[in-house]
Amino acid sequence: MAKYSLWLGWKLMVADRLWVCLPVVLVAGKEDAVIQRMKALYKRCQENGIEVEWLDAKALKEREPNITGVGALYVKATGIVDYKQVTRAMARCFEQLGGEVQLRSNVVFMEETSHCIRLEVQNDSGHQELMARYLVCCSGLMADRTTRMLGIRTDFQIIPYRGEYYQLAPQHNHIVNHLIYPIPDPDLPFLGVHLTRMMDGSVTVGPNAVQGWKREGYGRINLSLKDMRDMLTFAGFWRAARNNLVTGLKETIDSFWKPGYLRRVQKYCPQLKLSDLKPYPAGIRAQAVMRDGTMVHDFFFAESARSLHVCNAPSPAACMSAMRRRPQPPLPFPLVTISASR
Numbered sequence: 001m002a003k004y005s006l007w008l009g010w011k012l013m014v015a016d017r018l019w020v021c022l023p024v025v026l027v028a029g030k031e032d033a034v035i036q037r038m039k040a041l042y043k044r045c046q047e048n049g050i051e052v053e054w055l056d057a058k059a060l061k062e063r064e065p066n067i068t069g070v071g072a073l074y075v076k077a078t079g080i081v082d083y084k085q086v087t088r089a090m091a092r093c094f095e096q097l098g099g100e101v102q103l104r105s106n107v108v109f110m111e112e113t114s115h116c117i118r119l120e121v122q123n124d125s126g127h128q129e130l131m132a133r134y135l136v137c138c139s140g141l142m143a144d145r146t147t148r149m150l151g152i153r154t155d156f157q158i159i160p161y162r163g164e165y166y167q168l169a170p171q172h173n174h175i176v177n178h179l180i181y182p183i184p185d186p187d188l189p190f191l192g193v194h195l196t197r198m199m200d201g202s203v204t205v206g207p208n209a210v211q212g213w214k215r216e217g218y219g220r221i222n223l224s225l226k227d228m229r230d231m232l233t234f235a236g237f238w239r240a241a242r243n244n245l246v247t248g249l250k251e252t253i254d255s256f257w258k259p260g261y262l263r264r265v266q267k268y269c270p271q272l273k274l275s276d277l278k279p280y281p282a283g284i285r286a287q288a289v290m291r292d293g294t295m296v297h298d299f300f301f302a303e304s305a306r307s308l309h310v311c312n313a314p315s316p317a318a319c320m321s322a323m324r325r326r327p328q329p330p331l332p333f334p335l336v337t338i339s340a341s342r
Contacts, residue, residue: 035071038183042073051076066175069268078179082199110135110149117150117306135307141215141286143311147302154302156311157234160215160227161190161285163207164255166277173201175269182268188247188295190285193264204280205265205272210255211241211248218282239293288312 045052053074055063060072091101102123109120119130139146144158168175180195190209197203213231214224231237241248254260262274288296288311300312 034183037186038071038073040186041183045073045075064177064180066271067180067268068270074178080179080196080199107139107146107149110146112150112304112306114305133306137307137309138313139309141284143286143288143309147309147311150304150307152302152304152307152309154311155291156288156296156300157230157236157291158215158311159231159234159237159240159287159289160212160217161287162210162212162217162255163283163285164210164261165204165206165280165282166261167280168195168203168205168272169276169278170202172272172276173203175203175272180268188244193261195265195269205277206280207283208251208255208261208264209285210251212284215286216284218284234289234291236289236291236293240289240295243293286312 042052042054053076055072055074057070060067060069063074064072095101102121105121105123105128107119108122109118111118115133117132117135119132119135121128121130137143137146141158141160144154144156147154176195176197179197182192182194184190184192188209190207193206193208195203195205212222213228214222215227217224250260254264258274258277262272262277266272288300290296296312297314298312299310299314302309302311
């Protein structure tokens with residue numbers, strides 16, 4: 001199979017981002033900390049060549065009449081996509097180049113030899129064996145398990161965190177003009193509850209970050225004994241939980257208590273009410289956690305002689321995974337790519 005880097009040409013909706021500095025509703029002393037984080041984020045934008053504008057409260061209100069804050073960072077170079085369309089476009093390009101896409105296929109075994117990698121897959125058609133000289137593995141929630149299949153020694157485990165969303169009632173589809181994010185806490189790899197203008201014109205609220213008990217637990221209540229056993233016997237899980245105990249408890253409480261969730265977004269959009277929050281599907285964050293309890297904030301890779309594994313990919317890794325480049329020459333060897341199951 002040939003490998004190319006392609007510009008996929010998916011539909012892009014430009015929706016400038018505002019990082020909102022929350023108003024003075026925080027306890028005494030916290031506001032200064034938020035302002036300092038805002039200044040640090042502004043400096044990072046400048047250092048990385050990102051066009052950014054500092055807005056005071058008046059300028060913020062002019063751009064966003066329904067948003068309240070003591071200030072904001074206005075970033076023009078941003079946007080959102082319909083990622084289902086993106087993946088379909090990737091699949092079409094891959095197949096046009098001679099590749100084969102297999103869905104609903106579970107990799108149950110991998111073995112690396114001096115000359116190839118052998119994979120055993122189970123799907124609706126039964127058992128299948130694949131051979132390749134090289135393997136690129138982007139298995140998301142299963143990243144730690146696929147590395148172990150090949151005997152690659154690593155010091156991390158994937159810990160799932162549910163990101164729960166709501167969708168605003170249709171009458172609020174024009175409540176914001178931009179993507180609205182609270183100033184993030186640099187110690188946590190989560191962006192906080194934000195307002196997002198979607199491709200269909202609707203507006204979502206979220207996500208939070210709640211401990212998951214099943215790696216692919218997209219429903220309301222999900223348990224997997226295997227996933228729970230792996231987590232609870234991993235020292236890094238307990239250390240990460242201890243380090244973020246207060247935050248974790250708040251996230252869990254607000255997950256089950258809708259008024260608590262609402263208060264988060266009311267900090268910068270106070271006119272929203274409980275009746276405005278409608279159900280919306282949750283997502284799962286595949287968070288790599290090291291044995292010492294450190295949450296990985298950056299890209300993280302593992303490799304063997306014939307395989308490369310993407311073990312952690314921070315947001316917005318999916319949206320920036322395709323770049324506009326000239327096609328590369330075909331690879332002189334067969335290549336198998338494993339992607340996350342969902």
